[in-house]
Each structure stands twice: as C-alpha cells, then as structure tokens.
C-alpha cells in the first residue's frame with residue numbers, strides 16, 4: 490500500500506510539474522491582463538485540490554537591483570544534475586575553459602532527497618518582444634521547486650539547506666575570476682541590464698612575480714590572508730567586513746600589477762570603477778549594491794578621476810565672467826548636454842560609498858585606490874578607517890630586481906649582479922623600465938646581453954639625473970618636488 494501511495498504522489502507530482510511547465514510556455518504568448526486573470530483563478534482552484542507545495546526562487550530581488558544569490562546557488566546546484574537528466578541545456582564557459590551546463594528556459598528535472606522526489610523547473614515571464622496586445626515586458630526568470638506537502642518539513646529544514654551548500658561548493662569549483670567595469674549609457678536600467686559588464690580575468694601576475702621588498706611583500710600577503718579569514722572577528726567588533734588599501738607611487742611601479750596579484754591570491758573578482766562614467770551619487774550607490782562578496786573594488790588614479798573637493802564647481806559658480814559660463818547662458822541646450830556628459834559624483838557621495846551605511850551591504854570586500862600623487866588627495870578620503878593600509882610602490886630596489894631577473898631571465902645570480910646592485914641603489918628607475926630592459930628583444934639574446942642592456946640603461950639614467958641636478962642646483966626645493974612626481 491505505501492508503495493502504491495508513493496507512486497500516486499509521484500505521478501501527481503509529475504503531472505503538476507508538467508502542467509507548470511506547459512503553463513510557463515503558454516503564458517508568454519498571452520496578453521498580460523489575460524494571463525494574470527487566468528493565474529489568479531487557477532491558484533484559487535488549485536488551493537482546494539492541490540496536495541503539492543511550490544517554492545519559487547526569483548532571479549532578481551531587492552527592488553530588482555541585484556541578482557539573487559539564492560537563484561545563482563540553485564542554478565549551480567542544478568547544473569550538476571541537469572547535465573545528467575535534462576533534455577535542453579545551456580552551456581557557459583567555466584574555469585579552465587571548461588563548459589558548464591545548466592538547464593535551459595522552460596526545462597524541468599526531478600531530484601531525489603532521502604528517498605523523496607521533488608521537481609525543479611526554470612520558467613520565464615515577460616519577453617523582449619512585444620505583441621499586438623501588449624508592450625514588451627522585461628524578462629524575469631525563476632526556479633520553481635514542487636514537492637508533496639507531506640514532506641514540507643524535510644524539504645524546508647533539510648533539503649533547501651543541502652541545495653544551498655552543494656550549490657555554493659559547485660560555484661566555487663566552477664568560478665572564473667572576472668574583471669568588471671561600470672557600463673555607462675543605460676539610462677533606464679532594467680532587469681536585464683546589470684550596471685557592470687565583465688570579461689574573464691586571466692592576469693598572470695602573482696605575489697611571487699611581483700618585484701618589491703620581500704619583507705613588505707610578506708606583510709601585505711599576511712594582511713590580506715588575515716582579512717579573508719576574519720569574518721567572525723569583524724562581526725565581533727561590529728565593523729563591516731571590508732578593508733581599504735591605498736596604493737601609491739610613480740607610474741610603472743606595479744600598482745595595477747599588485748591588484749591583479751591580490752585578486753589571484755584571494756580568488757576575488759575585480760570591479761574596476763570608472764568614476765568619471767558615473768552620473769551621480771545615486772548611480773554610485775546602485776553600483777555598490779550590485780557588487781557581491783569576495784570582490785575588490787578598484788578606483789585607479791583617484792586624484793584625476795574627479796574633482797572630488799567640489800571646489801571647482803564653487804569657483805565656477807562665482808566667476809561670472811568665465812567664457813564657458815557665458816556660452817552656456819546664451820545656449821541652454823549646450824549646458825544641458827554638458828551636464829549630461831559630466832559626472833556629478835561628489836566627495837561626500839564617494840565617502841558614503843566607502844564607509845557609510847550602504848557600504849555594509851555585502852562583505853568580504855576590498856576597496857583599492859591607486860594614485861601617483863598621494864599628497865593631492867583630500868585627507869578625508871584617505872583617513873584611517875577609510876583607507877586601512879597605505880602601500881607605497883617605489884623605484885626598483887636590488888631585491889626587486891632579483892625577482893624580475895628570476896621572472897624574465899630565470900636566473901638567481903650572475904657576475905653582473907654586483908655592478909647592477911651598486912648602480913640600482915643610486916638610480917631612480919621603475920620596475921617597469923627594468924622589466925623592459927630585461928626582456929630579450931630577439932631569440933638570440935641571452936641573459937648576459939639583457940643584463941648588459943640594463944647596466945647601460947642604469948648608467949644613462951644616472952648620468953641624466955646628475956646632469957639635471959647640476960642644472961637645477963640653485964632651485965633646490967623645486968627639483969626635489971619634481972623628482973617625486975617624475976614620470977618615467
């Protein structure tokens with residue numbers, strides 16, 4: 490008898506799942522009012538007779554701003570099962586260029602947990618095309634889980650937890666690191682349009698290949714690893730789980746390279762925020778909400794991204810005889826176009842973004858600013874608490890050179906190392922320049938030729954520096970200033 494009852498429930502479940510599947514297909518082609526009407530009465534009718542429960546997991550939540558983590562996790566969990574039993578699958582590129590399969594729209598599949606059968610289906614509402622009856626509605630996907638009401642507790646208490654755990658593990662296994670950037674131009678963001686667009690991030694830099702003082706390097710690596718394991722600690726001290734890094738130093742000293750190395754070390758995604766493309770503070774907040782955990786938010790060259798002090802605007806407002814202002818007054822359309830194209834992100838908006846209330850949504854997040862001119866930054870932006878760690882990337886030391894020699898020439902020692910040691914200590918040369926001269930320019934060039942190349946460049950740079958020092962001797966203050974800002 491129990492087996493007959495079991496079979497009956499199973500067949501009822503299958504019928505119900507088939508019905509839901511058919512309905513999801515049909516409703517796309519019906520006018521919006523009609524399918525809402527049918528659904529309303531169908532639900533009422535089913536609630537009298539239905540012995541099954543359905544749980545939906547929608548793709549977008551939180552006022553439709555953010556893709557639901559639960560949805561992505563269910564998708565990952567089902568992807569492992571779907572490749573075995575679903576008939577229509579979609580494929581996406583996963584880690585190491587492997588294809589990851591998941592069920593396609595309007596597909597369904599059965600799963601079993603502790604001898605209980607459940608049914609998953611993927612449905613879609615809305616469509617990108619309009620019809621003669623209605624306007625196009627944005628597409629929204631959702632998974633439905635159907636099971637017999639007899640197993641309510643088992644499914645809600647155990648099965649869903651199991652799906653989440655398995656799904657998360659599968660996401661980690663198949664995850665590919667991505668480089669995201671904010672995409673301007675979506676005036677009316679919709680369900681389909683994320684505020685960010687991305688590509689797969691395969692930067693080869695690691696901390697091993699990064700040329701810098703080894704003690705400083707170990708300290709940074711330890712700091713990062715401690716951060717990534719400190720969830721409980723941050724909760725205990727009542728602080729949002731995030732950390733700010735300010736990387737500063739002359740161009741070509743490895744700031745961007747270090748960001749790539751951090752992403753690799755922690756297996757985080759990179760969100761490269763182009764501040765000048767952000768329309769205003771509201772858009773900035775939306776961008777922040779979309780950034781998931783385990784990510785690095787990067788704002789490069791923060792000193793030239795925007796006029797963050799707001800002073801330029803004030804100055805402009807005051808100077809009525811400014812040519813541009815006159816032009817704008819004469820031509821209101823020109824002003825409008827200018828307003829549209831220029832960003833209205835303010836310093837206070839950015840500070841709120843970093844450590845205001847909004848910054849606490851999500852966790853395990855690094856915020857990295859880079860600049861060539863740390864002294865130009867507003868102190869409010871880089872005070873402790875906002876930027877927790879300042880890292881100076883400077884000119885190439887002998888230790889850093891040794892790392893580059895290992896990377897580029899695969900050597901740990903050479904008779905020329907001593908000469909290079911002496912010269913490099915007296916010269917201000919960036920790791921980028923050293924790297925360039927160490928790179929063989931043809932297949933016939935061996936390590937010695939490359940090292941001689943470097944010796945030559947170091948000597949030239951030294952002579953050049955002495956010459957310019959001689960010239961500028963009388964204006965000592967100015968020369969020091971220029972040296973710190975020099976561009977190689």
Ligand SMILES: Nc1ncnc2c1ncn2[C@@H]1O[C@H](COP(=O)(O)OP(=O)(O)OP(=O)(O)O)[C@@H](O)[C@H]1O
Nearest residue numbers: 698699700739740741742743744745746920921924
């Ligand atoms: N510390 C370093 N270790 C290893 N390679 C480096 C280092 N610094 C620079 N390089 C090499 O020089 C190139 C330029 O470096 P990178 O883009 O990281 O400099 P940056 O400090 O970000 O410069 P900018 O201030 O102009 O953005 C890199 O592609 C890398 O090959």
Ligand SMILES: [Mg+2]
Nearest residue numbers: 744745746789
């Ligand atoms: Mg850079």
